[in-house]
Amino acid sequence: MVNFSRQLTNTRKKFALFGKASHSRGIDDSIWIEIEETLIAADVGVSVSLNIVEKLKLESKSNGAKSLLELTGILKEQLVETLSGYDRTLVNDGNPSVWLFVGTNGVGKTTSIGKLANSIHKDGHSVVLAAGDTFRAGATEQLGLWAKRAGSQIVKGAEGADPSSVIFDATEFANARGIPLVIADTAGRLHTKKNLMEELSKIQQVAGKGPGSVQEILLVIDSTTGQNGLTQAAQFAEAVDVTGVVLTKLDGSARGGIIFAIQDQLGIPVKLVGIGENLDDLVPFDAEAFVDALFETKA
């Protein structure tokens, strides 16, 4: 897979807080505000940002840090540590395994599935795609095109068909052909829609009723998402057993800082990130590269 950090630095050139010119800058009071604001601007959120700064103050004191350069080193270390300690591998030992993609509208579920299927196919494995978004016009066609590009098979239902049954059929289809993995798409839904969230719970149940077992439920979150991302994650996690986050569109100018709160409060780690429009631009999450990018000024 493509190197995450190399890809990201392509689009991000200058450093905002950590520019060369400021490396020699000493530590004054304004620096804390600047760090807090940088974090807030990256959608980390007010309270999480404040906590980070408080922690940094303590650490830098005990560390005797004197320059901004030292401070940034400590900050990055702390943030990376905050994000570490999670198993980010995707589990695939079912018969077949089902990976369910869920999320609000327009976050990039279908595209992420297409990219993931492509990289699995490139690694020499087979996968069945389940067109579980039977609601949005054109969604099945969209996934169909991705399946073609990724050399995968796809199980479709009619428009408006019950998504649970489409995904269930896909598990039987995969099982019959000895394909170990089903990646299932679902319609985008706002987490505030009770009936749609209930539908999702049902999808999870039904998907595991046949030969398949649901092993990953990946919540797709758009990096442009603001503080609402935490609410989204909490609501989805309540409806289904979310195992990880797929953070998309990180190649844009947004930084996806909301994942700190999601991991901290819900214990859900980011597993994959989308870093571009190409087929192989969905890659495993790399905490260091992510933290570096938080503080970079984008080109």
Place this chain on the structure above:
Amino acid sequence: MFEILSDRLSGIFGRLRSKGRLSEGDIDEVLGEVRIALLEADVNLNVVKEFQLAVKQRCLDAGIQKALNPAQQVVKSVNDELINVLGGDAMKFSYAEKPPTVILLAGLQGVGKTTSAAKLARWFKSQGRNPILVGADLQRPAAVQQLQTLAQSIDVPVFSNTGDPVETAKEGVLEAEHLGRDVVICDTAGRLSVDEEMMEEIQRISDSITPHYTLFVIDSMTGQDAVNVAEAFDEKLELDAMILTKLDGDARGGAALSAKSVVGKPIAFVSTGEKLEDFEQFHPDRLANRILGMGDVLTLIEKAEEAFDKDEAEKAALKLIGGQFTLDDFLDQMQQLKKMGPLQNLVEMMPDMPQGVDSSDIDDGHLIRLEAIIQSMTADERTVPVIIDGSRRSRIAKGSGTTAHEVGQLLKQFKEIKKLMKGQKKPNRKQRNKKKQGGKRKGGRTTPRISKDQDSISVPKEIEELVSQSDPKEFDLSKFGTLPEHDM
């Protein structure tokens, strides 16, 4: 959607309301909380900073310390600034003299451009126009198919072509002319603002069809970056207005505030649901009220300001302190309240109802009966109600078409009000503690009248609290005998 921000702000304003006077420090403290509330609502950091400054200036300009009710003035200042930031009136579309009117949609991926295109087409149709949709999103797989399916459901034609989006857009406009359609809505591929190639492409699309309106589609769940993105698109395309989507979620909509504020382009439409008809023109003033979670308290404040003469209110307050408050004054107060409109409407405007009050239980009939009772009294009776005995009571009841029981109830309530006012209202806990401390320092002196705060005005507390009765939250409707628990 804006409810969370609303909740937060109403919490802050709720605390403010219990304060009789505000110092500049108080304003700063409140604005600090407003800052957090706005940031949590995804309002851009820089916009928040400017917003704080602007509100503070408004407060100072309004002479907050001398206001009828300073706390309400802060609320008003925040609201006025919100409206200012969100933009004035709803945007009006004018149509091209020589049709078709061309509209270009642009935005990031996944914000809802295609759905908005169809919704917009439906809206124009409802305005008596004949729109055509142009599918120039040749990037996303099946995007044109999605547009076609949606268009079919509203019976609007779609033009699209394979190959080059610039050519497709141009051909789409020609097709509109050919078919005699008077509005062209051009959907484009989502693109990142940092993707130079794609940004140039949309610029070329724009150049080739010279749209009358370029609408930027923005997701209401967007965070801090909304401003950068909107600026980048505006720089390339000179946006005319925005469409705010997914407002049926619970996002707090700060992105909208920010983009509007920084780019200076109005929000023309909001998308509020998955159905094509869930799409409406945007009314900034109404939204500001919702953001503040004020119900429509601002209208209520305005009504109170109109209806209550400040001098009169002070006079009444002084009378009350002096124990000279009569049933005539009570009648006056009631009549002023009535000027504000039907009680039920007033109660419905309140952000949180007094406990146990159902607005449908409240009607002006009670008020009219109370008025009738007082009007059936002699001047002496109104000034010295104690002289009302059993026979006077039944005379008054007959004269007012009520019962002796009701007359008795009114007298009882009036007595309670007087007692309550005279015996000096309970200060809130904070004030009580302050008094205690002050008392200790100053050797047992506990008079609360003298302000220790240089910034605040020195109107006696009693008057201030009475004047603050024009604060809608302070209207204790039970005084008027209209609560369900009163057995009238």
